[in-house]
Amino acid sequence: MKEKIVGLLFTVLLSCCLMNVSDTLAATETTDVTVSLGNEGGELVFVPNHLEFVAGKKYKIKLDNPSPTKHYFTSKDFADASWTQKVEAAKVEVKGAIHELELKPSAEAEWVLVPMKPGTYELHCSIPGHAEAGMVGDIVILSE
Ligand SMILES: [Cu+2]
Numbered sequence: 001m002k003e004k005i006v007g008l009l010f011t012v013l014l015s016c017c018l019m020n021v022s023d024t025l026a027a028t029e030t031t032d033v034t035v036s037l038g039n040e041g042g043e044l045v046f047v048p049n050h051l052e053f054v055a056g057k058k059y060k061i062k063l064d065n066p067s068p069t070k071h072y073f074t075s076k077d078f079a080d081a082s083w084t085q086k087v088e089a090a091k092v093e094v095k096g097a098i099h100e101l102e103l104k105p106s107a108e109a110e111w112v113l114v115p116m117k118p119g120t121y122e123l124h125c126s127i128p129g130h131a132e133a134g135m136v137g138d139i140v141i142l143s144e
Contacts, residue, residue, distance in 0.1 A: 029058065030058045030059060030060050030112065031057060031058070031059050031060070032059075032060050032062060033051065033053075033059055033060070033061050033062065034061075034062045034063075034064070035047070035048065035051065035061060035062070035063050035064075035073070036063075036064050036065070036066055037063060037064070037065045037067065037071035037072075037073060037103050037125065038065060038066065038067025038069065038071050038135075039066055039067055040066050040067065041067075042067055042068055042069070043067075043134075044125070044130050044133040044134050044135040045134055045135060046073075046123065046125075046135060046136070046137040048137070049123075049136070049137035049138070050137060050138055050139075050140075051123075051137065051138075051139045051140070052139075052140045052142060053115040053139070053140070053141050053142065054115070054141075054142050054143075054144060055115055055116055055117065055118050055141050055142065055143055055144050056114065056115075056116070056144050057114065057115070057144075058085075058112070058113070058114050059112070059113060059114070059115065060110055060111070060112050061110070061111040061112075061113070062108070062109075062110050063101060063103055063108065063109045063110070063111065064103070064106075064107070064108045065103040065104065065105055065106060065107050065108075066106070067105060068105055069105060069127075070102060070103060070104045070105060070107075070127070071102075071103055071125045071127065071130065071135065072100055072101065072102050072103075072124075072125045072126045072127060072130075073100065073101045073103070073123065073125070074099070074100040074101075074123065074124055074125065074126040075099075075100075075121055075122065075123040075124075075139055076099045076100070077119075077121040077122070078115075078121035078123065078139045078141075079097065079098055079099045079100075080099075081115065081116055081117035081119060081121060081141060082113045082114060082115045082116055082117075082141075083113060083114045083116055084096065084097065084098050084111065084112070084113045085112040085113060085114070086111075086112050087101065087109060087110065087111045087112070088109065088110045088112075089101075089107070089108065089109035089110070098111065100126065115141040116141070117141060118141045118142060118143040119140075119141055120138055120139070120140050120141075121138065121139045121140075121141070122136065122137075122138055122139075123136065123137040123138060123139050124136045124137075
């Protein structure tokens with residue numbers, strides 16, 4: 001009996017989420033958020049290193065790498081908690097699940113997504129030594 005209630009609740013929650021996605025896509029407004037991977041001085045940082053989103057709203061995360069070395073934007077749990085519409089970089093557009101983005105020096109990419117599940121998620125660069133040197137951050141999804 002208890003399992004049945006939980007199952008029902010999950011179904012209701014899921015359909016709410018799906019409705020949110022279509023509502024959000026119908027509304028074309030997108031909030032731009034810019035994140036730099038590293039800086040010109042070569043410091044191992046994300047700028048900013050704290051990001052906040054509101055669940056159900058659509059965002060375009062503009063990633064750039066002004067540093068002399070390549071970096072990763074890795075946040076698997078945040079990606080899993082979001083619905084990704086697409087990632088655009090150079091002349092390539094990628095659709096579907098994204099967990100990690102690699103940016104070479106002076107590269108840029110745009111990640112269009114709708115954060116869905118409220119929570120706090122860790123962000124790091126997955127190049128050995130970078131997270132340990134401070135290339136970490138956190139991403140918060142606030143409930144609507
Ligand atoms: Cu890095």
